[in-house]
Amino acid sequence: MTQGEKKREAHVVGAVSDFPEWSHRVVRVGRRQIGVFNIGGKLYGLPNVCPHQTGPLCEGKPPLGTLVSRAENDWRFEWVHDGEVVVCPWHGLEYHVPTGRCLAYPNINLRRYEVVVESGKVKVLL
């Protein structure tokens, strides 16, 4: 893992057992609220603020899948990213958790916080 110019600090946000697979919860690190998601055993962190109207993005339902439609598949609807798409409970804007990409507006990319496990503790790097 390459480190940026600034040294990042590891903030313990819970035990590994607090984040079972396919679960998510919002943790506080200082004044920040961060949604920590366990997607198939890998941990991801996203800000709990939707850039649209500041909704509590990570406080809703666990990530689900979503629908896409592509020319290569004759524009048939496909259910994709199962368990990987978080939806803002306020207005329904969808984000792909592993990449932070907004599905409706691809120019919007959420900041992604690195989440690591060390000695049974879950830590967010800031």
Add this chain to the structure above:
Amino acid sequence: MAETVTKQRERKEKLEDILVVDCDVHVHESPRELIPYCEMPWRVALENIKDVQEFYLDIPGFSPGTTAYEAKFPSGQEGTRMVHSPEQMREELDEIHVDIGVLFPDHFLKIPVIAQIDYAAALARAYNAWLLDKWCDVEKGLLGCILACPQDPEDAACEIRKYAKEPGMVGVFLPCAGLERLWGHRQYDPIYKAAQEADLPVLLHSVTVIHPVFPFNTHGFETEFGRHICSHTFSMMANLVHMITTGVPVRYPNLRVAVTEAGISWVPFLMHKMDKEYVERRREVPFLEDKPSTYLKKMYFATQPVEEPENLGDLVTMMNLYDGEDNTIFASDWPHHDFDHPAKVHQVPFSNEVRRKVFGENALRLFNIDANGKRLNLQGDG
């Protein structure tokens, strides 16, 4: 006329320092809640459905018709928030910095689709009594609108007269979803007469339904996306065109009219479209004393669901096209799925003066209330 765009050196006022009057928030009424307020024999019918499973804005025999015409994929946005008590409403409006909220129903947005005239009128009477008893509270900044049942305009006029002097009632709600005859029809004159006499504004509000009347004959759309747009915005345009082309603003010159939940970007379009028609067709509307846009500009337009162009300055431009600084009013539509947080409208690059007008001062004039929600048209009544 004030500068609309923020002057460079002016410090932007914070949202929490501005009076926010929210012209559209929704209470949740249910058959069970209304039973004690409903007359016989209709009360028996409400008793009969009090335990029926409620879908969002869809209870058989109460607010018929579902909005789920498509495959129901799971989603993280259920869009089924409801507010069940004035305490809950006050708490939630505090969270979004709203000082005064104007109350509309949930289910009875769809009251025009009730086929039985006497039942619809009984439901409206029960709702009005319940709203005043349980929700309207000037101290809490929760102010009601009298539901005018379009199926029975004479009864609706009686309701307006009945509540005309109530400090907690500040307007008349004209439901538009599935409306058989548009609000310009002469049959509604008793409602306008009563509202004007009571100095209460009328507020049009629609919602999505599929119903065989324009613009709700939307069965051709494959998506709620399409139906939702038409059900709100087209409905407002249709009703305002009808009201102006039947002379409502001429016959009731002191009646204040507001529209909700349609955004604002269509207003310049409608204004210019009507003025163009007027060139050729004035003789069809000979009672108009001025071009149609003159009447339209006297109406009030609620922001929600506010358009969100990449350049929010475009909203200022659109507002200026209809001289909107004095007749644009803020609405959140709390707690519905497409509510607007006032922070979004706060981002629009208005001058402080125009921002204060849009967030509160224009609404105070519309409802003729002071900044504490007190009606200013009740003087001399002891």
